[in-house]
Amino acid sequence: MFKHLQPFGDSATLVPRFLFGNCLMTSKNDKNTRTTGRPTLNEVARLAGVSPITASRALRGVSTVATELVEKVQLAAAELNYVVNPAARALASAQSHSVVVIVPSLSNLLFIETLEAIHQVLRPKGFEVLIGNSHYSRDEEENLLRNYMAYQPRGLLLTGFDRTESARRMVEASNVPCVYMMDLDPNAGVNCVGFSQLSAGETAAAHLISRGRKRLAYIGAQLDQRTLLRGEGFRRALQQAGLYDPALELLTPRPSSVGLGGELFLQLLASHPDVDAIFFGNDDLAQGALLEAMRHGINVPERVAVLGFNDLPASSFMVPRLSSISTPREAIGRRSAEHLLTIMAGNKIAKPVVDMGFELQVREST
Template sequence: MTSSKNDKNTRTTGRPTLNEVARLAGVSPITASRALRGIDTVATELVEKVRKAASELNYVVNPAARALASAQSHSVVVLVPSLSNLLFIDTLEAIHQVLRPKGFEVLIGNFHYSRDEEENLLRNYMAYQPRGLLLTGFDRTESARRMVEASNVPCVYMMDLNPEAGLNCVGFSQHNAGETAAEHLISRGRKRLAYIGAQLDQRTLMRGEGFRRGLEKAGLYDPKLEVLTPRPSSVGLGGELFLQLMHSHPDVDAIFFGNDDLAHGALLEAMRCGIRIPEQVAVMGFNDLPASAHMVPRLSSISTPREAIGRRAAEQLLTLMAGNSVAKPVVDMGFELKVREST
């Protein structure tokens, strides 16, 4: 059977179409589309038929064409500052588990803690006419903010809270987490307390501000004991900054690190140099990464609900994309102080 150029079931490129997949599988194009998108309302046996037909025809979904055909894509854009940090890997996995069964494709962008790079990613992904946006924090360029606002695309912000902005957000108070770290170390009788932060994204700075607030309340804040560097956070950097601080201020008896990987480096360097933890200096981290409970000594840390944040943010976005408002736009997922041997 031949087809004319005007046959909507074929492409002049010769590539297989969704309609051809549907015919081979013996289902409607709508059912074929839903099956390939992973929507869980399609019967399992039909999904298998459609996937087998797509495989036989070497059919590949064209998301841009799908968006043009329906005037609406099935993609959700998620922008995170890092893919090397387990914090965001856990969050992304939770997001995927919520959105994928509903037929949405997750487009992930890594902006490497660069506001300009995030703006470029947003501009590029908007060409896909995404159904929704999941963005990390509130620190971005003015152009990016205007772009999100003008797009009218439903958006949920993750990891931080801003009750006054009138935005949908799911996270916890970075300030309160930092202050909790200070209160814990002070309760251990520590008097010379330092903060070491790297990368210097907005959340790291807010953590430090909260820690400073806790120290100021107790009359223990010393600006000379605040070590901040824009260098990327890492285990190696943590060890390096720990030694520098101990050499310049040997009377320091407690250190709060803005990330667990920095604290891990400090514990390893302390072991190497014979500095006793916590007898000489207490060490505390942030995020409670899996390795923290297995360090020597075991690391005290602020545990953040990264998986729960991803899940709740994705669920909130589903509600918004359905055209409904959420009952609670600002969701505080809280955090937990994990006290272990290092403090």
């Protein structure tokens, strides 16, 4: 599974080695055994009856290694209680086998789906996926990048474009291959895979307007750049239709949740009882609104239409079933990882900006 970046250990765990020309050699006195007594890759290879390089590839999950050899190596490693030393591996190969992925949350299901897809692409190629959680903080992301760069990762997968100037310069100066996920920026000159948050917001407004709604509100939480862009798209469409009222925007930096959605839903209706449609910046907020509507006898969509975003798995089972904008989280993770593999191999991406689109799922709540 996924691995959080851990220190590679102190130098005492490394095999004494000498560099002769282009050959990395082990001291004869070492006998391929660390002074700590810990089992080595060479010992695993001998027990499995394979070469050290085959043992290394098998343990990294490289797909070209025969299944029967992988099983032998895994059994040998288990018998010896062998644990991979990333520092020794990087020293021996003169390059890291890690890819750093930074997402804003590990409690949000949509990023879990993206991470699973990334892992499925990178792991068979022998790469370790090191996950950083920025908690929607630009400063925390900068600190994560600063720490991870010290270990010379082979590649980076970053979420969106909202980061500190120092973090931006750090990524550019590192020359580490990088792909940006979730957002698109055709003018940035970078590789990115995602969809237009602005267009998604515009689509939400167009759908609710097509249902004859006149008093449309937007409720957003967390207030990361993507949430704000969705709200901006929604606002633009309402302005063009002559239906925009700034009083019907309810935004809070609090973390998005089902409970918060219900709270903000009741707060909005209490202050603006004439609201007849609400677009929520995330499905968990909209789910909370539906639960509170049921609890207070507020008819949806007759009294007020409710539209969510991201189409989380539970949304199609709500009462009424929640209309939502479905986003391709898994496909974005897969394509981003595939692009990163291409770049790390020294090749250029023919189409650096990939719009994966989104889909409006119309159900009973609108």
